[in-house]
Amino acid sequence: MSEHVYVLGSNSFSGGHFIRMLLDMGYRVTGVSRSPEAHPVFLPHLAANGRHRNGYDFLRIDINRDMPSLLARMERDKPAYIVNFAAQGMVAESWEHPEQWLLTNTVSPVILHNKLRQYEWLSRFVQISTPEVYGATQGMLVENTCYNPSTPYAVSKAAVDMSLMCFYRAYDFPVVFTRAANVFGPCQQLYRIVPRAVLCFLAGGILQLHGGGRSRRCFIHIEDVARATHEIMTRSRPGSIFHIATPRIISIRDLVFLVADMVGVSPEKHITVAEERLGKDLAYTLDSSKLRAELDWREQYSLEQGIEDVIRWVRDNLSVLRAMPQNYEHRA
Structure with missing residues (x-):
């Protein structure tokens, strides 16, 4: 496979x-980020020696400041697929x-989409969305649930999703959407709840x-989400939206107590209660039956x-991770 x-x-x-996962499957991959590459402990796609694997190129481009450079490379390479994970992603900080x-999350991507819609070589544009667009809800969320965002982050993601759907309806832009539950696994940033608690x-x-x-x-392993994203990228119809989730729902308190039990410590000795964050939605329960029925996906x-x-990942890298910042550091 050389797509x-x-x-x-x-x-x-x-x-x-x-x-x-893409490199393991034989794809050619170009990664794009506005930031320099992070410490290797946070980059699961590197080779064992810490270098890029064959078939991978990295471009440091900020689409807010240098969109022409990105478009020029895309026009040269003519990728069959573009998958957009890029976003300012912190909920609480979005108020500031x-x-x-x-x-x-909205303005620069819309400029990009308006250029990409003119190219015939693009087979799929995968927009990595978020259940935050639904706001606080009760009951199971299906893919056509109305948006009710309750934070600036959620507003920005809902706006770009609606713009992309307009492009699909007006121009047949080949977009598909994913909305995953809370993703976790090795190599995750330390300000996220599971690695933060373990460390x-x-x-x-x-x-x-x-x-x-x-x-x-709902918390779901990143490998399960990656497999689902690939299935959606290659097998779904343009305009489709898919939820990626497991049926198990857990409170953050119970999750942290479970982590403590698995690490072998008493949680009461390591936990303090702080004020709730502004606009924090109490629950998301994503119905993933569409993904299971149409693409035969199952969590592993x-x-x-x-x-x-x-x-295991934290223990293997404990000396390195203990020296790392554990709070989100915002950059404009």
Whole structure:
């Protein structure tokens, strides 16, 4: 297989795992990110020696500032697939600079889409969306649930999704959408709850539990999401939306207590309760029956297997990870 895939947001956790899977399958891959590549401990697609694997190129391009460079490379390479993981992704921080979230997640992507719709070589554009667009809801969410975003981040993602759907209806733009539950696994950034909890418990630290951990989520292993994304990229019809989730829902408190039990520590000694974050939605319950029925996808990892995977990764890299920042660092 020699088809070419562009992965926007290649430095992201999900993007890196998706790239690794594509390279394993024989695709040619070009990764694009506005930031320099992160520490190798966070880049699952690197070779064992820490270098790029054959078939992979990395472009450092900020589409907010240098869209022409990206378009020139795309016009030269004519990739069959473009998968967009790129986004300002932090919910709480989006309240502080909402205009930056709208620029990165909505305005610049729409400029890109308006150029890409003119090219016949593009087979699929995969938009990695988010269940945040639905806002706080009750009951199971299906793919045609109305948007009700409750944070600037969610507004920015809902806006670009609606624009892309307009492009599909008006121009037959070959877009498909994914909305995954909370993704986790090895190589995830340390400000995310699962690796943060594992590292905190192994290093003897204190973990803040916002709102007492009342909010409830589905957590899904990144390898299961990567497989689903590939199936959606290659087999779905343009204009389709797919939820990627498992049936298991767990509160953040229960998740953290499960991690503590698997690490072998007493959670009461390592947890403090903090104020809930502004606009935090209490629950998302995604119905993934469409993905299961149409593309015959099934998850392969249980929650416990995924947590064990993260524990193993943290233990193997404990000295490196302990020296890393554990809080999100925003850049415009």
